[in-house]
Amino acid sequence: MELVCPHCLRLNRIDDTRLKDGPKCGACKGALxxxxLLTLDDGNLRQSIARHGLPLLVDFWADWCGPCKMMAPVFADTARELAGKVSFAKVDTMQAPAASGSFAIRSIPTLILFVGGQEKGRISGALPAGQLKAWLAQQLA
Structure with a gap:
């Protein structure tokens, strides 16, 4: 499986059976x-979606958005809780207008779940932790 490093964004190949061993990035030695959270933009979003081996939940957000700011800690906490099962990424819509346009982002925050490089589900609006986890479980079932 291939995983994008959340620290340096390099692509790493990891044996599926070694995921529980705390794999580290071959380039920066950071924990994979x-x-x-992965911080993605117009230049690396598509490749990350296509090549990342785990389900990837992408939060399209903006710094000026109140609901986005309210949801940020919930998103980060859920990322830590589900580490090794689902990867979490953020895309600043102001810094990545092409990515936002190509995924038809009309409101923020918008979360899109990608599995195997394909969009599996999408939801808009700030979610409490329980609702976010329930939505993810439903999408991954």
């Missing part, structure tokens, strides 16, 4: 599955 510690629940850190």
């Amino acid at each position: 599955l510690d629940g850190s």
Whole structure:
């Protein structure tokens, strides 16, 4: 399986059976599955979606958005809780207008779940932790 490093964004190949062993990035030596958020943009979003081996939940957000700011800690906490099962990424819509346009982002925050490079589900609006986890479980069932 291939995983994008949340620290340096390099692509790493990891044996599926070693995911529970705390794999580290070959380039920066950062932990690949510690629940850190990937910060993606117009230049690396598509490749990350296509090549990342775990389900990838992408939060399209903006700094000026109140609901986005309210949801940020919930998103980060859930990322740490589900580390090794689902990866979490953020895309600043102001810094990545092409990515936002190509995924038809009309309101923020919008969360899109990608599995195997394909969109599996999408939801808009700030969610409490329980609702976010329930939605993810439903999408991954």
